[in-house]
Amino acid sequence: MLKPSGVGIAITGSGSAAPAEIVDNQKLTQVVDTSDEWISTRTGIRQRRLATNQDSLTALASVAAQKAIAMAGITPSDLDLIILATSTADDLFGTACKIQAELGAHRAVAFDLTAACSGFVFGLVTAAQYIRTGVYQNVLLIGADILSRWVDWSDRGTCVLFGDGAGAVVLQANESDRLLGFELRSDGTQNNCLNLAYQAQPKELVDGVAIGHGTYQPITMNGKEVYRFAVQKVPEVIEKALFRAEITVDQIDWLVLHQANQRILDAVAQRMKIPNDKVISNLALYGNTSAASIPIAIDEAVQEGKIKHGDIIAASGFGAGLSWGAAIFKWGRNEEC
Structure with missing residues (x-):
């Protein structure tokens, strides 16, 4: 850093x-x-x-x-x-x-x-x-x-x-x-919990040489394992990012998590003792939009006047890989904007 x-x-x-x-x-x-x-x-x-x-x-x-x-x-x-x-x-x-x-x-x-x-x-x-x-x-x-x-x-x-x-x-x-602090993590040993995997069909190209020729298969997910992973790992990675930022959880103005499941959002906020009125959630209207979910949620909150210049945001993404991470940042260029 x-x-x-x-x-x-x-x-x-x-x-x-x-x-x-x-x-x-x-x-x-x-x-x-x-x-x-x-x-x-x-x-x-x-x-x-x-x-x-x-x-x-x-x-x-x-x-x-x-x-x-x-x-x-x-x-x-x-x-x-x-x-x-x-x-x-x-x-x-x-x-x-x-x-x-x-x-x-x-x-x-x-x-x-x-x-x-x-x-x-x-x-x-x-x-x-x-x-x-x-x-x-x-x-x-x-x-x-x-x-x-x-x-x-x-x-x-x-x-x-x-x-x-x-x-x-x-x-x-x-x-x-x-950008006050961040932490990124990956655990490939749990890769099979959430996949959009390529599946090859053998195709003999020339005598003695078979290549893989196929396409990607639909999304597969072990929902229970992904839920367990998120509820455990997301608070930990946010706390680590807060430590690197040298601020405490009560200084957070907004918690913006990947919009995967409202039960995950509620569980993370409860574990971290973050009030519900500080949690940004719009998944009821959009569902899980993967890499788009956090920036869509942030933009809507900015447009609605919730997020203001100088507000401290704790954002955390988590999902396939398995991968997860958190970033702590202040919105805008400076408090006077």
Whole structure:
């Protein structure tokens, strides 16, 4: 976490976007054996936004990005770097460059980062390092996913959970560092708990040479294990990030967790003794949008006037990998803005 003296980061803009199509729990009863009560009591989700076959990750991410850039008071040509946190790129080779072209950010380097539902937090820390080392001044970080592409719609244990969307923030060089502390973790021994895995079908290419030729399979998840993991590990990683930030939990203004399940949000807040009125939750309207969930929640809270300049936010992402992390930061450039 070392940085040149006087070089810090500030998060100066946010934006979000979601598909127009809304599918509530009642509509899902036409697809799978479930009910509004079954879904809402177990997850807190009441509806989700789903991309149609005409929608693209590039388009959603670009809309969110344009809003964040406008709020930051810069133009796309001011951007030095674009990081796209996603697990569902339009192109397996990467989608960040397509977004760069769509925005007209001709000066920006662009690349994808894959860390599933932890992607936004991992991307935030990654972006900060480029600024702290003095390499770049203006970075666009996007979290975006279209998980509906990879859901098994006959599996009621997973299909009710996920939605599609995009959120973005702009990070800029700042005299004071507004990223107060962070902690990132991974545990590959639990990788099988949540997967969107490639499954090869053997194909004999030439005599004696069989290659794998297949596609990715729908999402599989051990819900009980993921719940247990999140409730245990998320408070720990937030506490570690708070320690690095040299602040206490009572100084947090807002807790913004990956929007996976309302029971997880409630359990983490209860364990950390954070009042419910400090917990940002919008998963009832969007479901689990993976890397997009934290930036969408932040942007909505900013637009609603909840999050204000100088507020201290504790954000934590967790999910496939398994991976998890937390970042403690102050919103905006300075308290006087």
